[in-house]
Amino acid sequence: MSRRVAARPPSIHKFGGASLRDARALGAALAIVQKAERPAVVVVSAFAGVTDALLDLAGDLARGNDAAVRKTAAELRGRYEAAARSVARPGG
DSSP: OOOOOOOOOOEEEEEEEGGGSSHHHHHHHHHHHHTOSSOEEEEEEEETTHHHHHHHHHHHHHTTOHHHHHHHHHHHHHHHHHHHHHHSOTTO
């Protein structure tokens, strides 16, 4: 009868809100996950303030304020792109 060796359970990390407030915080969260000594499960929420911005965007959309919708969408896209660029490895 063979015995199976139990796999180590994964570490679980949840980041959101203030822990993802900007590129520096995103880098810190990434460093935590990279230091994990076993498989990791990572759950992320929106950056700080993004949920409120999306709610405002929905209101502007409902009111037909297309300029405000485009402005908010561009700001959010820029924020996420800048954060991703700051932690991305060159050539990776």
